[in-house]
Amino acid sequence: KAQAAVKIAKRSGKVEIYRNGVLKEAHRRFLVESRLRDALSKGALTLAFQPLIHLSSSEITGFEALARWNDEELGAVAPVEFIAVAEESGLIVELGRWAALEAAQTLARWDEAVGQTLPVGMNINLSPIQMARDDVASMFEEALRFSGIEGRRLTAEITESAIIADPEKARKLLFALKELKMSIAMDDFGTGFSNLASLHSLPIDILKIDRSFVSTMMEDHDKEVIVRTILSMAESLNLKVTAEGIEDQSLAHRLQQWGCWQGQGYYFAKPMNEAEAFDYWRVRWNFETV
Ligand code: C2E
Ligand code: MG
Numbered sequence: 158k159a160q161a162a163v164k165i166a167k168r169s170g171k172v173e174i175y176r177n178g179v180l181k182e183a184h185r186r187f188l189v190e191s192r193l194r195d196a197l198s199k200g201a202l203t204l205a206f207q208p209l210i211h212l213s214s215s216e217i218t219g220f221e222a223l224a225r226w227n228d229e230e231l232g233a234v235a236p237v238e239f240i241a242v243a244e245e246s247g248l249i250v251e252l253g254r255w256a257a258l259e260a261a262q263t264l265a266r267w268d269e270a271v272g273q274t275l276p277v278g279m280n281i282n283l284s285p286i287q288m289a290r291d292d293v294a295s296m297f298e299e300a301l302r303f304s305g306i307e308g309r310r311l312t313a314e315i316t317e318s319a320i321i322a323d324p325e326k327a328r329k330l331l332f333a334l335k336e337l338k339m340s341i342a343m344d345d346f347g348t349g350f351s352n353l354a355s356l357h358s359l360p361i362d363i364l365k366i367d368r369s370f371v372s373t374m375m376e377d378h379d380k381e382v383i384v385r386t387i388l389s390m391a392e393s394l395n396l397k398v399t400a401e402g403i404e405d406q407s408l409a410h411r412l413q414q415w416g417c418w419q420g421q422g423y424y425f426a427k428p429m430n431e432a433e434a435f436d437y438w439r440v441r442w443n444f445e446t447v
């Protein structure tokens with residue numbers, strides 16, 4: 158009898174812990190969503206900018222704009238958490254619109270600060286949830302009109318899942334972005350169901366090899382093979398390649414030797430705030446060459 162009671166207690170204990178866990182998770186999600194809604198309406202999000210480096214010349218070709226959120230109550234919330242919540246709740250539409258506008262306006266502010274058009278661009282991430290809507294091209298059109306910058310300076314980073322979800326819709330959107338003179342990069346390349354046919358038939362300019370392949374390719378032969386395969390395929394298809402997650406010089410050097418066009422990672426710089434990113438560009442830019 159006593160043993161049975163212990164068993165029940167143990168079991169119900171487990172149930173309690175389980176329920177607590179689920180409740181905690183649901184509560185956290187609820188909290189993050191309501192605080193995020195509030196932060197968006199108050200303009201409390203910021204963008205961080207991580208440089209993109211042309212590997213053979215070491216020149217800065219542009220920056221990737223990455224959303225940051227430091228909440229009064231929750232503290233700094235990781236993008237993987239709040240982007241997921243934003244996608245589930247639909248807030249990603251507003252967040253994405255803000256990010257596109259803010260990224261374009263940042264370039265415009267930098268141009269103004271140096272009195273000329275900077276030879277750098279900006280990469281903006283697009284969620285598959287945004288891509289399922291019909292207003293992405295007009296969102297970018299608005300960002301371009303508002304900031305006065307040229308479309309050729311913006312790159313949309315999309316993911317394979319958005320193309321798989323609705324290939325026809327994706328095709329229309331990508332061609333609309335090309336009409337705006339924007340570039341298209343396939344983000345996290347290698348992690349999804351790489352549809353090779355779509356790489357050929359869609360107006361994709363750049364493959365961004367996911368950092369899960371890049372950062373460990375020196376120790377893991379399989380990853381090296383994947384990276385080299387992507388590089389040679391990209392060359393045949395006339396696509397440029399950006400390697401993410403370059404954390405040391407030997408990786409940068411090796412990728413450059415293999416013909417990789419561009420790199421991004423902590424070895425060059427972590428994502429920085431607007432002022433830091435501008436300084437990063439300014440100290441490396443030789444004004445005499447203008
Ligand atoms: P992503 O688009 O693949 O961005 C690259 C992520 O890798 C960034 O994380 C960046 O900080 C990190 N990273 C860059 N170099 C290195 C490195 O050398 N080592 C390591 N360990 N990490 C590196 P972050 O900023 O936390 O963003 C995570 C993800 O959140 C992004 O992945 C993107 O999918 C999403 N995200 C961020 N901002 C936005 C946004 O404005 N809109 C949308 N839709 N998604 C966003
Ligand atoms: Mg990205």
Ligand code: MG
Binds near residue numbers: 365
């Ligand atoms: Mg990426």
Ligand code: MG
Binds near residue numbers: 345367368
């Ligand atoms: Mg990634």
